[in-house]
Amino acid sequence: MAEYDAIVLGAGAAGLMCAATAGQMGRHVLLVDHAEAPGKKILISGGGRCNFTNVHAKAENYLSANLHFAKSALGRYRPQDFIDLVDRYGIAWHEKTLGQLFCDGSARQIVDLLLEECQAGGVTLLLGHPASAIDHADGRFRVTIDGQAHTAPALVLATGGPSIPKMGATGFAYDVARQFGLSVVQPRPALVPFTLGDDEVLFRELSGISSEVEVRWNKVKFREAALFTHRGLSGPAMLQISSYWQHRTPIGVNFLPDRGADWLLTEKREHPRMQFATVLSRGLPDRLAAALGERLALAGELGNLSDKALRAAEARLRDWQFAPNGTEGYAKAEVTAGGISTADLSSQTMEVKRTPGLYAIGEAVDVTGWLGGYNFQWAWASGRAAGQAIGEQ
Template identity: 75%
Template sequence: MGDYDAIILGAGAAGMMCAATAGQRGRRVLLVDHADAPGKKILISGGGRCNFTNIHTAADRYLSANPHFAKSALGRYTPQDFLTLIGRYGIAWHEKTLGQLFCDGSAKQIVAMLEEECMAGNVTMALGQPVTDVAHGDGLFRVKFGDRIVSAPSLVLATGGPSIPKLGATGFAYEVARQFDLKVVQPRPALVPFTLGPDDALFQSLSGVSAEVEVRWNKTRFREAALFTHRGLSGPAMLQISSYWEHRTPIHVNFLPDLGVDWLLNEKRNRPRTGLRRVLVERFPERMADALLERIGTQGDLGNLPDKTLRQIGERLAGWTFIPSGTEGYAKAEVTVGGIATAGLSSRTMEAAKVPGLYAIGEAVDVTGWLGGYNFQWAWASGWAAGQAL
């Protein structure tokens, strides 16, 4: 029979959503977390305002070995469903850019709401309790923490991935999954700044400068702000493309996505006596214009420069190549690409096919969203789907 109907490991976004959903369906739920308070990652998200969903949520905005896996859960628990929930709690919100929704106040409101929802479902919380052992036999999962061993017919892995280790994040979910012979897609940091090698040392002088760009890796493109840092490249555009990037491959940056490659030829016809530097300073922050010019190695008035040279400069600015030396790793990664393989899970319930009663949700699963609220929506949707099935 077990002490509980379900034990959920991880009191983050997905775990709390799952616990509240199952608890309000009358299930006896225990929510366990090694942290002393729930929702630690929620609290730091969105600069403390929690970018809690994105109105443009669709499965094609997620990376997964199976791009169709997320469709079922996302289709059954939508951004509108989450807005209805926060509406019941009177939490004010606003849309920033690109469909990203944030709290007007604080991310604490989202955590407090999820705690209330768990209370409404009579969920028992065991916080500040690192799990030391997970076992399975006679149809029950046994979980050891502290000096207690508790049992339940269902166990939910909601402990996320290894990104942001300073909050206590680990690969614990993968270890448990492997213990039950579930495959794990090799995890790596995602939504993470790039580092640049000595070849691009020139750009370190631009630390703090940002510009709107279009960045491309293979066929994937994002148009958003890029930020130069003392170590490399960051900003939304770079974080987005980092989830797709493979080590030792180039990324291509269009510094002037609104202009064609021949724009300098038009400038030459209209004002031949204007210097190349002046034209670039009109388009870029001055420090950035100088750094690009230094790399291009051309100076002078437009009228004195051959059309071929101006076209080459236009092409270079439209497809500037960087080969990142790496990324800032899990310490700075907002999420993890990879995780528990979707091939072994039901897309409807998140239950493991080989191990009845074992579920995996949220970031622990090989489903990773774009920047901008997509990962929270996956947490709500996958948590809700499992909570309905427990």
């Protein structure tokens, strides 16, 4: 039987950060993953360049049954703290839109950084070996791997959620959580493309067309690019709103968010000979403008169109209703919303309130960030919080 101070299950972003933190505080840590290599999701993120944080990350950018839960960990480990770590390793990075930070080179640099941090903490890695059983008795957790028992007074669930199953993602953390009597908020795919039904086939034929829009569901709005696909709607705007969307409810799209009130009437007054299709194509890709014009059933010179018809067209372009019939599911979801209930955890340490020594971090927890580096920042912050708590034991 091998004994440790802490066993971390899951060598993703949160698990690596937690293990490195506890290890560097003098704890003997075992980091376990069923995958053959660590950080697999990190490697594919950001198109292979890893959108490793967002400079604007704060609790308001996260979904959770408890919207305040993430404040403590995010407040104690900020984006600048991870930026400082990246800089210390000499990794070049750049900022894209909306505060998103990416490596200039490869996401492999972030994985290597985390592995070096683990090495500095003397962390033992056990990869390619799934845990077959987990028990708890006499203040110690026993994890059975390949028939051998490994024990520790601290166990960390950092195995994420079931999004991207082709990379080995599962709901393992939820099974363990339920074993210890924890509640699990219904998991669902998040940051995921929508699918459209046959009545929206016109838009599916626009596959590959992208345009900046404002998308709305209830009171939530995002302004970013939307992408039409052969199955429905994707792109940053749609991925963002998908995390909030509830099945069988519509989403509203403003195709021309920079246009003010009565802009079509102004165009009619100033350019009465201009074709309606031309007006749309001045602010939208040609094929999208043509498809919208076809759906609006308006054509010809603006001067020949009634003010009532133009107002109706403007209203619809400002709030075009789509009724997705679903999403592309966990296979295409970047993250999983829902997860281990925050009601069972300490927001300071990520420790389970009723089971001392048991922790849950990262995507396994019911905290889900926006698109654009927010989920990595939660991984770093929650991993650091749990790692420090273990290190201070």
